Amino acid sequence: MDVIGRLQRQRTELTQALFKEGLLDEQFTQLQLLQDPNNPDFVAEVVSLFFEDSEKLLDELTRSLEQDPVDYKKVDAYVHQFKGSSSSIGAQRVKNACVIFRTCCEERSQEGCRQALQQVKHEFFLIKSRLEALLQLEQQILAAGGTIPFME
Amino acid sequence: MVNKSTRIQKLKGGLPTEALAKVESGDGSRIHVLAVDDNSVDRKFIEKLLKISCYKVTTVDSASRALEILGLIEGTPPLAPNAFKINLIITDYCMPGMTGYDLLKTVKECSSLKEIPVVIMSSENVPNRIKTCLAEGAEEFLLKPVQIADVKRLEGHVRDRKP
Numbered sequence: 001m002d003v004i005g006r007l008q009r010q011r012t013e014l015t016q017a018l019f020k021e022g023l024l025d026e027q028f029t030q031l032q033l034l035q036d037p038n039n040p041d042f043v044a045e046v047v048s049l050f051f052e053d054s055e056k057l058l059d060e061l062t063r064s065l066e067q068d069p070v071d072y073k074k075v076d077a078y079v080h081q082f083k084g085s086s087s088s089i090g091a092q093r094v095k096n097a098c099v100i101f102r103t104c105c106e107e108r109s110q111e112g113c114r115q116a117l118q119q120v121k122h123e124f125f126l127i128k129s130r131l132e133a134l135l136q137l138e139q140q141i142l143a144a145g146g147t148i149p150f151m152e
Numbered sequence: 153m154v155n156k157s158t159r160i161q162k163l164k165g166g167l168p169t170e171a172l173a174k175v176e177s178g179d180g181s182r183i184h185v186l187a188v189d190d191n192s193v194d195r196k197f198i199e200k201l202l203k204i205s206c207y208k209v210t211t212v213d214s215a216s217r218a219l220e221i222l223g224l225i226e227g228t229p230p231l232a233p234n235a236f237k238i239n240l241i242i243t244d245y246c247m248p249g250m251t252g253y254d255l256l257k258t259v260k261e262c263s264s265l266k267e268i269p270v271v272i273m274s275s276e277n278v279p280n281r282i283k284t285c286l287a288e289g290a291e292e293f294l295l296k297p298v299q300i301a302d303v304k305r306l307e308g309h310v311r312d313r314k315p
Contacts, residue, residue, distance in 0.1 A: 027297050036204075039200075045196065046197060049192055077248070083275065087297055088193050088197050088296065088297045
């Protein structure tokens with residue numbers, strides 16, 4: 001009981017911090033609400049898919065920006081994808097970084113795009129490590145026989 | 153009773169339907185929605201929203217695959233138009249190659265499929281785009297991320313068509 005209580009408290013604190021710092025938005029709550037006993041790994045599955053897709057996109061983006069000349073249409077298409085999936089899971093700061101990136105693409109600014117990519121990478125790896133920690137906590141709670149409450 | 157999946161497997165020369173799309177098996181009483189989106193996260197998300205709303209769901213990652221499922225793409229021994237009995241199509245607008253708008257147009261230009269309601273999704277709120285899609289016959293234009301309430305409401309587009 002003590003162990004579960006401690007883990008659940010940690011989980012609540014971690015989740016609240018993620019929302020407070022703007023790393024996650026309301027869309028993540030929508031995802032959590034879709035989880036049910038028939039599909040208890042839904043959030044983990046979607047989040048894993050997001051990580052996988054995003055890392056591929058980041059590779060493509062890095063490669064595309066190294067080309068000479070840069071194909072801004074192609075870069076923008078990748079950023080559009082990234083913006084879409086980050087928006088769908090509620091990764092707010094990643095999404096916002098993508099919005100800035102798209103502006104740099106429109107302006108055809110190579111330096112702007114390079115910086116924007118760095119920012120997107122930074123935000124992505126930040127949310128990735130925090131979400132991995134959250135999911136791990138949830139696994140520990142379940143393994144200890146506890147339940148996971150949802151954010152109100 | 154002929155199992156539809158098996159019949160299609162034979163027609164396609166052994167290519168399993170799973171290679172074309174994720175087709176859910178089940179009875180014919182539920183509304184069958186064809187969801188089209190090239191983004192895998194979005195595809196998983198819309199699939200879940202649809203399933204939770206008790207629709208039967210088939211997901212594909214492109215407009216051309218959607219046309220294969222609908223029996224519109226020629227070349228291979230064709231599926232009968234709407235062999236999978238799709239009741240509603242929900243498609244992303246921005247997709248590489250054939251867009252959701254192109255898909256909408258193609259469906260509406262086909263006499264055997266034009267009655268199928270089509271809903272467009274987009275992450276971008278572009279008034280001209282919305283107007284053009286609605287003018288072409290889309291039932292609705294949903295902004296992403298799509299909400300569960302939007303999905304539950306889709307049923308209305310299908311019911312309106314029942315004789």
